[in-house]
Amino acid sequence: MDVPSKILSKGGSAVDAAIATLLCEGVMLPHSMGVGGGFVATIYCKETGKIETLIARETAPAASDEKMFINKKITGALAVAIPSEIYGYWCLHAKYGKLPWKVLFEPTIELCFKGIKVSKYLADILKLYCDRIRSEPSMVEIFINPNTDELYKEGEIMYRPKLGETLKIVAEEGPGVIYNGGRVGKKLVQDIQEMGGIVTESDLRNYEVRWEDTVKVQFKHGYTLHTTPLPTSGVVLAFILNVMEPMYTKNESVFWHRMIETFKHAYGHRTLLGDIHFEPHVSETYENMLDPSFAAKSRELILDDHTYIDFAHYGANFTNEEDRGTANIAILAPNGDAIAVTSTVNSHFGSKVRSRQTGIILNDEMDDFSTPGVINAYGIPSSPSNYIKPGKRPLSSTCPSIVLDHNGNVKLMVGGAGGSRITTSVAQVIIRYLMLNHTLQESLDAGRVHHQLAPMQVDVEPEVPEHVNNYLLKVGHDINYLGGDKAYSALTAIGLKTEMPQAACDRRRLGSWKIIFPDV
Known part of the structure; x- marks a missing residue:
């Protein structure tokens, strides 16, 4: 239908x-x-x-x-x-x-x-x-x-x-x-x-x-990302893109290590977030994550030859639930x-x-809320910023996003399902499609990595190259190799690098697409 x-x-x-x-x-x-x-x-x-x-x-x-x-x-x-x-x-x-x-x-x-x-x-x-x-x-x-x-x-x-x-x-x-x-x-x-x-x-x-107003991030080629504010994870996505934009290198292994470290910092700061209408103190973290100077300070903490296992290094002291x-x-x-x-x-x-x-x-x-005194399966305490209050909305990993060019034309629409992996998956598609110039389907189909800080491991899909995995191990990452039967975040996207739109659904989950053109 x-x-x-x-x-x-x-x-x-x-x-x-x-x-x-x-x-x-x-x-x-x-x-x-x-x-x-x-x-x-x-x-x-x-x-x-x-x-x-x-x-x-x-x-x-x-x-x-x-x-x-x-x-x-x-x-x-x-x-x-x-x-x-x-x-x-x-x-x-x-x-x-x-x-x-x-x-x-x-x-x-x-x-x-x-x-x-x-x-x-x-x-x-x-x-x-x-x-x-x-x-x-x-x-x-x-x-x-x-x-x-x-x-x-x-x-x-x-x-x-x-x-x-x-x-x-x-x-x-x-x-x-x-x-x-x-x-x-x-x-x-x-x-x-x-x-x-x-x-x-x-x-x-x-x-x-x-x-609400959108969360906005400007990046190269005149693109502007518009995504959703708290209690969603649009600000987490914005932070990832702010940190990663100047960190491209032709060394694929180093690039993806930098990406993973950025994820860890993003999810560390995410643990301080909640419904800003009920937890006004989260506004400081929220504003920091949108500040280019804060992104620059985070980049200074990322080393090409090392990773850390200390949650505090990444600004975290608790964790949150996820949508599935x-x-x-x-x-x-x-x-x-x-x-x-x-x-x-x-x-x-x-x-x-x-x-x-x-x-x-x-x-x-x-x-999706946190409960006082409840330690999750990873040994991390719950998040006071995400405790239950009547009328409050719980924190979410969702971030449906639209990218516009300087003329106000849609260049990319993307969002997904898959719990805490949504945000990192959307970030990787945006980076591949708009920064690395891959096709839309290539951007969705490529192997992905994911790190949400807790547990202290990086999830790696089978399609990620072996030399990248070897480098990640070398610099200290604990790798969780995902089998082909493991559920991962599944995205849908529409891209418009030219006048002819492209649409794509993720190979990881059933999906379909169709674009209707006006009569010419």
């Missing part, structure tokens, strides 16, 4: 196409995203030159507190933060939409009732969570084939009628049926609370999105407007529970 093409061909805007596509992705990839989650977006209007971000990420319920998960598992309905996806779509559409709201829902409603063909990717994820799905009746209803009593397999047809009914109501009546005391919201809250959650109708009513169930889309309209969106339910299948009355699979975004 070529949803974005159909929406654009009807005269829809880039935002219209994005909303319709995200709705469909939510039923095609229910483990990654859906209307029970939240998203962040970077939006560009070519005519006005305005570029901004919408933060429609989930927030902590009013009844939450920083100690609520001490000695408790962060899963099930208690882990559900306030779902924000639909309200975010509404706000996007109100500002940038052209087609009627209900038209954007039609393709997904049709899928829910006529059936969704299960992809290999979804079938494989279902297998991984077989026991969890079978132990939760609300998930059994949609992921166990009633004809075989087995998990749906690749090529089989899966149905989501209850979700289809909910989307019909939202399409006809708007988001008030969820967020303003309407019948869908009442059912959703009732289900969450009966399963042990704390989201209330008041939480839904009080939810607000945030429109995530999806990214990029839409470029014929008129030059663009939108990059990253949406998530956090873990695969979110909280692993579903509202049976509405059909909505619920996020587990509360797991």
Whole structure:
């Protein structure tokens, strides 16, 4: 189902196409995203030159507190933060939409009732969570084939009628049926609370999105990166590019060592970040990470023949959680407007529970916060800047980005899924495509490295050259060699080095693309 093409061909805007596509992705990839989650977006209007971000990420319920998960598992309905996806779509559409709201829902409603063909990717994820799905009746209803009593397999047809009914109501009546005391919201809250959650109708009513300025970084050839602000990791991406731009060398091994060291510094500073609207003290770190002089000082700490194993050397003293169930889309309209969106339910299948009355699979975004006194698997304490507070948004690794040239033309749109690896993967694609002049597909397909400081090891994909690995070992890196079956960050991108746009999907995960050109 070529949803974005159909929406654009009807005269829809880039935002219209994005909303319709995200709705469909939510039923095609229910483990990654859906209307029970939240998203962040970077939006560009070519005519006005305005570029901004919408933060429609989930927030902590009013009844939450920083100690609520001490000695408790962060899963099930208690882990559900306030779902924000639909309200975010509404706000996007109100500002940038052209087609009627209900038209954007039609393709997904049709899928829910006529059936969704299960992809290999979804079938494989279902297998991984077989026991969890079978132990939760609300998930059994949609992921166990009633004809075989087995998990749906690749090529089989899966149905989501209850979700289809909910989307019909939202399409006809708007988001008030969820967020303003309407019948869908009442059912959703009732289900969450009966399963042990704390989201209330008041939480839904009080939810607000945030429109923010983008994080901006200028680099060579007149390019300007626009990406998302806190609580996303756009500032981490900006810091990486600021540090790396003057560090290119033809010595490939040294270059990638410098890249890894930059990642370590970036993730060290990231541990000091959080929702700036609740933790104003993080503004100092935030501003430093955007300051070229701060980047220069970080470069001085990077040695070509040595690495360090001391967390404090990289400015860190704790760590944060990461998103795992995530999806990214990029839409470029014929008129030059663009939108990059990253949406998530956090873990695969979110909280692993579903509202049976509405059909909505619920996020587990509360797991993205830190909990006092809880030491993670790597022996690193939790992050006070990311502790739970009512109404607060947890830190995220997402960073949907748009790069413009000096004339305001889109040169690159990129974002991805894959937890804490998202930011380093996006950085490597930008560097390969715009700084090293690789093709877009080469930039996505090339072997990647990743270091998030904790654990103190560098993840290396099989495609990274052996001589690079040997050099990394020589200077002291502990290498974790990723096998071909290991999940890695998967990106989507659109590039425009010439007048002919290119689109590319990551080889690491199922994806598709299509570009619609105006009639000539």
